[in-house]
Amino acid sequence: MMLTTEMSSRFNNLEKMSISALLKGINSEDITVPQAVEKAIPQIEKLVTAAVEKMKQGGRLFYIGAGTSGRLGILDASECPPTFGVPHELVVGIIAGGDKAIRKAVEFAEDDAAQAVKDLDKYHITDKDVVIGIAASGTTPYVIGGVTEMRNRGLVTGCVTCNFNSPLAAAAEYPVEVEVGAEFLTGSTRMKAGTAQKLVLNMISTTIMIQLGRVKGNKMVDMQLSNHKLIDRGVRMVMGELQVDEATAKQLIEEKGSVRAAIDSWKKTHP
CATH class of the missing domain: 3.40.50.10490 (Glucose-6-phosphate isomerase like protein; domain 1)
Known part of the structure; x- marks a missing residue:
């Protein structure tokens, strides 16, 4: 062969x-x-x-x-x-x-x-x-x-x-x-x-x-926020998805630990 x-x-x-x-x-x-x-x-x-x-x-x-x-x-x-x-x-x-x-x-x-x-x-x-x-x-x-x-x-x-x-x-x-x-x-x-x-x-x-549902739109909403670059990326994702300011997005990320959780929790309280 x-x-x-x-x-x-x-x-x-x-x-x-x-x-x-x-x-x-x-x-x-x-x-x-x-x-x-x-x-x-x-x-x-x-x-x-x-x-x-x-x-x-x-x-x-x-x-x-x-x-x-x-x-x-x-x-x-x-x-x-x-x-x-x-x-x-x-x-x-x-x-x-x-x-x-x-x-x-x-x-x-x-x-x-x-x-x-x-x-x-x-x-x-x-x-x-x-x-x-x-x-x-x-x-x-x-x-x-x-x-x-x-x-x-x-x-x-x-x-x-x-x-x-x-x-x-x-x-x-x-x-x-x-x-x-x-x-x-x-x-x-x-x-x-x-x-x-x-x-x-x-x-x-x-x-x-x-x-398997690990992407939303075209974003990595389940990515691990393991460094400052990825945290900043996550903040921008949340800002874009929810139309909120940077401070709000940062707070959501810190509290919820992931982009998906931040977005889902905000939408539950702000229908």
Whole structure:
């Protein structure tokens, strides 16, 4: 099987190119990524629809991956609580090799087809949960093993991969295949493939959270107010929604602790 993610770059003699030519070459490749993602929207829609249904029943979302793919899953999962005010255990990112692999590569961790199941089982997986495997190549044993077993157990399973007709896509019930083609630096899937995966994960988690009622209008009304910038943003949201002055909005935020609670409490007392 010839993987497009391993195809030779259409650029060569990179070490002889100027800085300007290198940057322009990388950018010219990156421009193609959103177009590739757009073609996969029907697949993404099917996966998100199935995930929303399970999560409305109390299910959780798990990402599993190795290397860059695993780190991207952890990044997306870790940003859900502060952005949408959900519990940390609602969206979970798992990487081959454990948390130490977030910063440093763990040799051969991705080659263990049984380990992902062990890692998932630590969370007491049920058939309400959703598991999405992330692997640019679509051939990572760790990810395929986890997705295969979870599908056998009746869970909703999906994947995000950058090769068509990969073993991972065959293993998942709802595959998302974004073929971005050869990388600028041959085989360096942290580049276009990683960008494509990041875009797709943004789409998946944001759409799920909107469907779960975690957004009002176009605002993050459940975001955690964990620093001055976010508190100021929350105050502006309350001012805009309720048409009140800054002092009133600040007081509401301080008393109620969230944008949603501030807005709801004001509307109850000022119908």
